[in-house]
Amino acid sequence: MTDIGTLASLIEQGVQGKRVLVRSDLNVPLDGTTITDDGRIRASVPTIRALAEAGARVIVTAHLGRPKGAPDDRYSLRPVAARLGELLGQDVAFATDTVGESARSTVAGLADGQVAVLENVRFNPGETSKDEAERAVFADQLAGLADAFVSDGFGVVHRKQASVYDVAKRLPHAMGGLVQAEVDVLRRLTDTPERPYVVVLGGSKVSDKLGVIDNLLGKADKLLIGGGMVFTFLKAQGHEVGKSLLEEDQLDVCRAYLERAEQTGVELVLPTDIVVDTTFPTGAATPQPSVVAATEIPADALGLDIGPESAAAFAAALADARTVFWNGPMGVFEVEEFASGTRAVAEALTKVEGLSVVGGGDSAAAVRTLGFDEAAFGHISTGGGASLEYLEGKELPGIKVLED
Helix, strand or coil, X not given: CCEEEEHHHHHHHCCCCCEEEEECCCCCCXXXXXXXXXXHHHHHHHHHHHHHHCCXXXXXXXXXXXXXXXXXXXXXXXXXXXXXXXXXXXXXXXXXXXXXXXXXXXXXXXXXXXXXXXXXXXXXXXXXXCCHXXXXXXXXXXXXXXXXXXXXXXXXXXXXXXXXXXHHHCCCEEEXXXXXXXXXXXXXXXXXXCCCEEEEECCCCCCCCHHHHHHHCCCCCEEEECCCCHHHHHXXXXXXXXXXXXXXXXXXXXXXXXXXXXXXXXXXXXXXXXXXXXXXXXXXXXXXXXXXXXXXXXXXXXXEEECHHHHHHHHHHXXXXXXXXXXXXXXXXXXXXXXXXXXXXXXHHHCCCCEXXXXXXXXXXXXXXXXXXXXXXXXXXXXXXXXXXXXXXXXXXXXXXXXX
């Protein structure tokens, strides 16, 4: 099908009265039916608004959570549709199914400039099926609702799914403003980074970041490691880590990365002190944090944040950076006693005189939870997994299909 290119190109060609299917990323956290972080909904608004203001009849499709290919009230997009309407300042129609009678009648009832949200696309097994024929049937049904397709859910472009990949093969398609911005930023990170280039990685597991470390060790000037993944690196250096999170099967990999960094001149920085407690923080226990040397974690303790000395060192390492990519918190930022490391990194990024990129997922949630102004960062990604796979050098099916 025709690659129209950008959202601006599609609008320029004229969308008045046309039905435009937009694949957004509305996968927000819910507490019951209460949205606890609407960042992804807000990020989806500019593309939807631009199409509506140009007179399109906008049909939004998205997923929420991981339902098992069948309706599940816990994952309904109804509260998301309501919030989208508030942000757009107009009523948003809601279809109670994905491609059934409700979807067809809801779309048929749209006037120019109006917006509808279809129920969770993953309520249909065809969305995520590995069987191409099953995906194709669902994609045909989705495509039958529209005249054109806009891909604007960057958080899913690394998935070969019906509403991301197969629909683009069936309709004239364009890249939405959000996806375009993400791709432009990621290309700057991988192809033409201004130096010094510093990468900050955190989160719980080394195994989640293997490809990124492997690819960026040859591109970054400094690599700062925090979060739960740091303990596998410390263990690889021969230090005891107590009850801290540890991936025994990644020890040799971490040793190889440490050796490679030394050989290639990349400065790989690990914390020198750690905030520990004897139990993981839950509502039942009052946190009892203490700071210990990273090389002297007690046997009965587990690391829950980088220490104040390390936080200051990380901030200093970021002070002269011209390009920064950060993915993964430095500790259990949801608990105030273990949020200081993440806060220090976020604060340092706001002062970067160049491109600062917050790599989606938990990092983006941390920025909002800790009260930072999102405008203080160069770019906050909406797609942690997609960002990581792009930085690993992988081909993203949802991008490739738009460019074919």
